[in-house]
Amino acid sequence: MSSELPDCVARYFAADDTTDDRDLAACFSDDVRIHDEGGEHHGTAAALAWWHAARRRYDFHAEPREVQQDADRLTVRAQVTGTFPGSPIMLDHVFTLRGGRIAALAIG
Numbered sequence: 001m002s003s004e005l006p007d008c009v010a011r012y013f014a015a016d017d018t019t020d021d022r023d024l025a026a027c028f029s030d031d032v033r034i035h036d037e038g039g040e041h042h043g044t045a046a047a048l049a050w051w052h053a054a055r056r057r058y059d060f061h062a063e064p065r066e067v068q069q070d071a072d073r074l075t076v077r078a079q080v081t082g083t084f085p086g087s088p089i090m091l092d093h094v095f096t097l098r099g100g101r102i103a104a105l106a107i108g
Helices: 007-017 021-025 044-057
Strands: 028-036 039-042 060-069 074-082 089-098 101-107
Touching: 007 021, 007 060, 007 074, 007 089, 007 101, 021 044, 028 044, 039 044, 060 089
Parallel strands: 028 101
Antiparallel strands: 028 039, 060 074, 074 089, 089 101
């Protein structure tokens, strides 16, 4: 599946296997906007804080299953398994890409 994904999105999904913030930060534009679990996170530093907070709350892994490309959006449906209520669950990750990086991400 990762061969169908743009590099920054493939690296985002592979980030649960790394502890290097530089790899994850390189996926995001400086002004990235993330919407997840009712919260909004703006900028790379906030994106990294969001990622680490999620990792502290849950142990999880997202496996991309379906990819749909629209004009300016990439929707990746992923099966997410982990230590959270309702696991496993299918979640849509809606990416807006700009300049080879993630400019926006909405998870739901």
